[in-house]
Amino acid sequence: MFFENKIWAAAVPYKENENNTGNVGEKLCxxxxxxxxxxxIAGSTGSGKTISLKVLAESFSDAGVSVMLADVKGDLAGMCEKGEDSSDINARVHKLKLDEAGFSYKAFPVRFWDVYAxxxxxxxxxxxxxxxxxxxRLLELNQIQSDILNIVFQIADDEGLLLIDIKDLKAMLNYVSQNSKRYVQDYGNISSQSINAIIRSLAVLEQxxxxxxxxxxxxxxEDWFKTDENSRGFINxxxxxxLINDxxxxxxxxxxxLSEFFEKLPEAGDLKKPKMVLFFDEAHLxxxxxxxxxMQKIEQVMKLIRSKGIGVYFISQSxxxxxDEILAQLGNKIQHSLRAYTPAEQKVLKAAAASYRANPGFDTFKSISELAVGEAxxxxIxxxxxxxxxxxxxxxxxxxxxxTVDSQLRKSIIDSDILNKKxxxxxxRDSAYEFLCRLNADEQQEQLLYAAKKEADKxxxxxxxxxxxxxxxxxKKLKRNIAGVGTSALGTIGREIGKDLGSSVGGKFGKRLGGNVGASFARGLFKTLFKI
Known part of the structure; x- marks a missing residue:
């Protein structure tokens, strides 16, 4: 910036000492x-928070520090273009004697990002x-459903399955539901109702x-820690x-x-300047x-992330x-005007005033409600x-x-960005969905083979x-044929023997009777022998 080696933000005006610090002309950084x-950075709507954010971001960039800005209203995109003269800015430059310090308009290296591409x-x-x-949190799950989702993530991790996109997670949820009995001993009961509720929430998220x-x-x-040819940090x-609509x-x-930077970056210790500064607008959300x-995780992140070279700045109305646990860790503060019309608002204003190290030159509590636009x-630290x-x-x-910035200019910056191709x-790539599809196909093939084998066996x-x-x-037919021939032959033999015996006993009548009895006896004997 036009002041070197520090992150410049404000200045006490060159004017008669009127409710100021007593150090007229002092530059604050x-x-x-x-x-x-x-x-x-706090203050009511229209008090100048966005300008404070822009000034800090510009100064960080000039110091070679990368910046991330959440552009909620679309009015930060103009940082890719140099500023323009206006009566308000000219008056501020003259009042603070900034022209003597080398103030000039300029554009900054900007990189645009969008979740929706x-x-x-x-x-x-x-x-x-x-x-x-x-x-x-994103799916608005209850505690039981959250626990189930944690279990599914754990199973995927234990079995080496990658969860990249939503179809991967859906496939994993269905797989765990279908095989829940396998996991009861190690992970506990997995309710199919909870699984179905999570899948429905995922469908809404897709929409x-x-x-x-x-x-x-x-x-x-690592793509966010870039500098331009002049060693200025990129403003991402x-x-x-x-996004803010939801x-x-x-x-x-x-x-x-916030958690991504915390988890991915190594410890850096005390640095001469941060690696990156993150600005989160509408912080109350x-x-x-x-x-x-x-909340416990965010508290931990805020305590430890500064040792990784990251500064976090929240922008909100109050x-x-x-x-309180987070507020206590915010050491660098810019407080714009707050209006207090109700007892509750008065209480908030008093708390805000009490959080500052008092200045004997003015009443902090009174000043907060009197600040004009652009004052703070x-x-x-x-x-x-x-x-x-x-x-x-x-x-x-x-x-x-x-x-904001013209849409054509924005598009040209995006299209020409070296990271656009990336x-x-x-x-x-091959992940949980593809693996489980193959697994299902193999299981179906095994089932088909088993069914085919079973049918063949039948x-x-x-x-x-x-x-x-x-x-x-x-x-049986052979036996019947043999029996037919045998009984016929034996019947004939038996009949002749019976006739001889019958005639010797009873003459002509005895001969006929003896022949019939002999034939029947012979046939019965044959059937008994062959069990026909």
Missing amino acids: ILPAMANRHGL QSGLALRTTVTEFGPLLLS RGGDMFFAEPALDI ILDSSS SLTYSTFMLWL LFKDIPKAL PKDIP LVSF EADGSPSVVSRAYILPPQSKIG YFQTFD LNEKEEAAEKKRKEQEE
């Missing part, structure tokens, strides 16, 4: 080594990297564009104008970004109805929008780690354009039974 002590480079991640904790966010190539955060602007989606994605487990109470005495000052004017086209059994029956019938 964040020491680069203390920029990772996090910060807060429409207004910037595609910002994507995988289901595994997003994790079950944030995904449960909201979730299938575009969970895909590959996933974000490589995440278009959030569509506050739950917006807040969850912002918390994912991040902590609205946040689950206890997630300090009360930030949980400023307190930054000093070299010894203590907060500076609060100062009432003017925020410096931005050097880049205030407002993130433009998605790819679908046919063989029928053929063997028919052959056995045929043989038995042939044997």
